[in-house]
Amino acid sequence: MQLWCTDWLRTFEDASESTERKVQVAKSSLQRMKSVGKLLSTISTSLERTIEAVSNQSLWMIRVSGFSSLPDDVIARIFELYYEGYRNHVGDDYFNSCGDCRWGRSFRAANVLTQVSRRFRLIALHIPALWDCISGNTRHAEEMVPALRARCQYPNIFINYDCLKETRISTGAKFFRLLPPADQWRGLAVFHGYRKGGRKFFEDIQAISDGRLVSLLDLQISLGRDLWLLEEIEVDEDDTPTNLTESESALLAEWSFPKLKRLSLNDIIPTRMDCLTLQECRIVLGINDANWDLHSLGTFFECIPLLESLSFSFIDVIPMEPDDQMLLRLSEPVRLSCLRLLELHATGETEGAFLTNVLDLLDLRATSTLKVSLRCDSSNPDTFSACISDWLSALACTKRDGDRIFPDVRDLRLSLHGKCSECVLPYSDVMRSVPRVRNLVLNLPEISEPPFKVVFEYLKELRLIRLEDCNSFRGWNVARDLERVEPQKLKQLEKFEIEGSRGLWRYRKRLAKRLGNKLVWKE
Structure with a gap:
């Protein structure tokens, strides 16, 4: 204070000065300080702009110099x-x-x-x-x-x-x-x-x-068999629904991979492989007329007991013949006791029955993380709803004994892609199959919201819900659903994250009122 108004301090502390004199000095000091303030503000703005300009001009040189040092x-x-x-x-x-x-x-x-x-x-x-x-x-x-x-x-x-x-x-x-x-x-x-x-x-x-x-350590094999090509060539007589000839399958079974950790197979089903140490496996099947030999696939899984991560991608795949399906139901599921992560991707004309058949091959009780990504490109709401429902039902049901349960799944990520903001999907079937989920991530860019009351009804250990790019969610519907959830069930929830879901922003106050500090918005 002494720096800017010495005359005022001296006059104010002098008891002999009149009130009129003090008022005059106060006005003079205030006017002078305001003028200085405006000047400093102008200088400050100019300085900030100059700093920004010099920073932009020298940023690359500074980075290069710093990196080179x-x-x-x-x-x-x-x-x-x-x-x-x-x-x-x-x-x-x-x-x-x-x-x-x-x-x-x-x-x-x-x-x-x-x-x-x-x-x-x-x-x-x-x-x-x-x-x-x-x-x-x-x-x-x-x-x-x-x-x-x-x-x-x-x-x-x-x-x-x-x-x-x-x-x-x-x-x-x-x-x-x-x-x-x-x-x-x-x-x-x-x-x-x-x-x-x-x-x-x-x-x-x-x-x-x-x-x-x-x-x-890493093996990737992709064997093509395009439909247009099949029409122009003579198919080998010993070709099988594994997309391997008997001689190729025999060679692959004889090879030794004592250290193999990661395996990617595109349009190929080996019957056997010597790779006991395998930890990650990715299987892509995209030939819709192949009548894939899932018996061989089951036999292959028996060769990889230490598998920790398994990913399936199905593109335009239809199920096997009815007689083969009957034999498949009679076989025992392969137990992968080390499997922690299961990823499922389906698109095109893939039928839910095929997805069911594949999952029925495995005993998935050890799985702790489940990631599901489904894409249907149909613009017809009825077709879209039927397609996605078929896949979700296949995930939640078996052909052996009804409901499929993932008893140890703690993390579920569900991604549905397509354009259908008005459709009813069997979310309850999916939630019922993962009763112990703690962390739920929903990525539904152009799909309507699930009934959150049902989500809390089936997922009794839920701790985290994250919505990613759920732009077709109706905020009033989400808020109403959450208001209907029992307070005790909401109390155990630790975090409700919303990221990139523009339609919910206008209802943020209503959501915050219900969720309190559990609600986290991410841009």
Whole structure:
């Protein structure tokens, strides 16, 4: 105060000064301080704008300077983390669309890093993990593979047999001969279409490895069999509903994978595999006329007792013949005592009966996390409702003894995709099948809300509800439902999260009144 109004303080404390004099000094001091305040405000605004401008102009230089000042070992670790994320993303994208000849063609991140600066190049060249992906589908594979082999002894291999003709390496056998010995491979991802004359992949692997892939941690096999192609070729007589010939199935059963941790199978059902250590398995079936051999699938599950994570994706799949279904019901479910995560994805014309048949293969009592994603693209409300209801009912019912129960599931994520804001779905069937769920995540972008009164009725241990992008939920309906829930059941709820569900925002006060500090909004 003394800094800004010394004259006022002196006058105010002087008892001999008249009131009129004090008023005059007070007005003068206030006017002067207000003028200074305006000037400082103008200066402050100008300073803030200048700070922002300089920050924007220098941000990149500061980041580069700061990054460059890091020690080599820290930069090397950053490169490894960056490349690991890039490799996984690119590898998954290519595997999901592996019929494309671009699949597995190139992993460019490491090459980009070497071109930034001489220092980065020297660091990158001495990190084996940055060069662990070797693709047989680049045009210059014959020159590149030896260089990559020198930089990384334990590679991940990517090859699309149907596109080898576009490269200088004309056969898979020739490509495999360029690689390090098969007992050093860490990963193998292969796509092979259904072509007259058989699929050479199995023969090539047998020849190069003698079936001993003792260091392999990750295996991805995708065998195509497009309908248009089937009409133009002569199908092998020994072809089976596993999409493997008897000889291919026999070879795969003989191979040894003592360290295999992750397995992805696209349109293929092995009968047996020697991979007792397998922890993660992903199975994609998308051939709607295959009459898939689920007996073989059940036999395969018996080979992987340590499985912890299982993912199914079904695209346009119909169930097997009635006689086969009868035999399936007579077989005992395979118990996977270590299975913790089960993911189910269904789309297209997949029938609920097929989903039921697959789930009936397994004893799922150990599962603790269940993720369900269903997509129906029909714009007809009745068709959409029938399709989603068929899948949900298949999830909640068995063909053996009625209701299917997941007694240990604590986390449930339900994602329904399509355009139907007015439809009645059997949510109660699903909730009844997971009575011990504590954490419920609903991702229903264009689907109407479930009856939350029913949710609380069946899920008696519920602690968390999270709504993600539930943009078609009617706020008044949700609020009314929650108001009907017994206070004791709401009391045990710890958190009710809402993220990206725009339609509920206008009812936030009503929801907050009912939920209190349990309600959490996320933008």
